[in-house]
Amino acid sequence: MIAIRLFAFIFTLTLVMAVPKPLEKPKHKEFDTCGGDGEFPLGVCRYPENCCTIEEYLMQKNIGYNDVPSCGFNSPFKGKMICCPKTDTQRTTSGPPIFRFTGTHLVTMRYFKNEEMDDYAYRCTGVLLSSSHVLASKQCAGEEGEELIRPSRVKLGSQDAGRVDDKADIKKDIKKLTSYKNDLVLIKLRTTLNTTQLMGNVSIAKLCHPDDLKGYPNFFAAGYSYSTEKNESCTKFTMQLQNLNLKECNNVKVTRQIEDLATDQSHFCLRPLPIYKEGEECSKCLTATSSVLHVQRMDGSQCVAGIATPTSNEFIEEDSPLYFTNILTNSVSDFFNENNVGRTN
Numbered sequence: 001m002i003a004i005r006l007f008a009f010i011f012t013l014t015l016v017m018a019v020p021k022p023l024e025k026p027k028h029k030e031f032d033t034c035g036g037d038g039e040f041p042l043g044v045c046r047y048p049e050n051c052c053t054i055e056e057y058l059m060q061k062n063i064g065y066n067d068v069p070s071c072g073f074n075s076p077f078k079g080k081m082i083c084c085p086k087t088d089t090q091r092t093t094s095g096p097p098i099f100r101f102t103g104t105h106l107v108t109m110r111y112f113k114n115e116e117m118d119d120y121a122y123r124c125t126g127v128l129l130s131s132s133h134v135l136a137s138k139q140c141a142g143e144e145g146e147e148l149i150r151p152s153r154v155k156l157g158s159q160d161a162g163r164v165d166d167k168a169d170i171k172k173d174i175k176k177l178t179s180y181k182n183d184l185v186l187i188k189l190r191t192t193l194n195t196t197q198l199m200g201n202v203s204i205a206k207l208c209h210p211d212d213l214k215g216y217p218n219f220f221a222a223g224y225s226y227s228t229e230k231n232e233s234c235t236k237f238t239m240q241l242q243n244l245n246l247k248e249c250n251n252v253k254v255t256r257q258i259e260d261l262a263t264d265q266s267h268f269c270l271r272p273l274p275i276y277k278e279g280e281e282c283s284k285c286l287t288a289t290s291s292v293l294h295v296q297r298m299d300g301s302q303c304v305a306g307i308a309t310p311t312s313n314e315f316i317e318e319d320s321p322l323y324f325t326n327i328l329t330n331s332v333s334d335f336f337n338e339n340n341v342g343r344t345n
């Protein structure tokens with residue numbers, strides 16, 4: 001009897017000792033961002049069995065499970081959800097913590113660099129909407145008559161905007177640019193991509209369903225980073241974002257006229273959670289690259305929800321809030337229909 005009591009006592013004690021410290025803000029969901037507060041590295045809420053970095057981290061820091069922040073959620077089957085630290089490579093190369101991002105639906109655009117139009121560079125990011133349409137931020141379009149700042153071609157299937165002559169890339173001439181308010185531009189390709197071209201490194205984007213925005217979506221931005229240096233290798237990047245109340249974007253500097261900012265569901269306000277890497281030559285500025293807003297779904301798939309709003313041409317601090325134009329609104333789908341985008345989802 002005493003033995004059983006003693007056992008129960010030790011068992012309870014072990015349980016109490018094993019309870020990780022709660023974070024200040026409890027009740028995070030699985031895959032939410034956590035840590036990054038100086039005491040603990042940036043991480044993702046996960047169950048210990050799914051966290052492949054925790055053992056190594058505990059060993060390196062010579063600490064125990066007790067010192068790992070909890071995400072404030074306790075599953076009867078999987079135990080306490082913990083803040084699973086991200087490694088440097090996970091943070092800098094594969095962006096969103098858990099799932100691989102290939103971004104085969106992203107394209108980049110070609111711009112002439114001089115009056116002679118014999119030298120060019122690729123920059124800006126667009127989304128392949130159909131076999132002959134690309135959607136991008138209005139700032140990628142330039143103005144009528146300004147050939148130097150109007151894109152002439154799109155490049156599809158490339159990992160790298162900086163490398164100019166990759167035989168594996170598919171390039172398509174642009175036929176027409178159509179604006180949606182001052183936010184977006186629809187790019188019609190001169191020829192349609194055929195089924196062979198829509199395989200492998202190129203795919204049509206999956207747009208999010210309104211349900212993907214319910215609760216606490218796991219947002220991230222993706223785009224082509226760029227450099228003004230020739231031959232600099234600049235690949236696609238991803239950056240996690242924190243969803244904010246629209247009011248938090250009140251201080252965003254707006255130098256271009258944008259309709260309906262901060263008045264309805266037409267824009268999102270998000271703050272990037274950037275990871276700085278020493279010696280990085282490629283710009284990942286979310287507005288300048290006209291990055292694309294994605295949702296990381298629980299099942300591992302990803303969908304597109306918006307495009308960085310071109311509020312200003314100026315550089316914006318990488319960790320200040322910014323607007324993204326919601327492309328899931330009725331108004332944007334009407335625009336797609338008027339322009340015969342012919343999407344199936």
Ligand SMILES: *[C@@H]1O[C@H](CO)[C@@H](O)[C@H](O)[C@H]1NC(C)=O
Nearest residue numbers: 170192193194195196197198
């Ligand atoms: C698709 O287009 C490419 C490039 O124009 C061409 O080489 C290929 O034969 C086409 N494939 C089909 C199935 O039409």
Ligand SMILES: *[C@@H]1O[C@H](CO)[C@@H](O)[C@H](O)[C@H]1NC(C)=O
Nearest residue numbers: 157158159166168199200201
């Ligand atoms: C995809 O891209 C890689 C790297 O550029 C290239 O080697 C490969 O041939 C491409 N695959 C297809 C199916 O085009």
Ligand SMILES: *[C@@H]1O[C@H](CO)[C@@H](O)[C@H](O)[C@H]1NC(C)=O
Nearest residue numbers: 162163164165229230231232
């Ligand atoms: C850029 O790459 C091309 C082809 O790989 C090469 O011919 C050229 O010299 C390089 N330019 C610079 C500035 O490195």
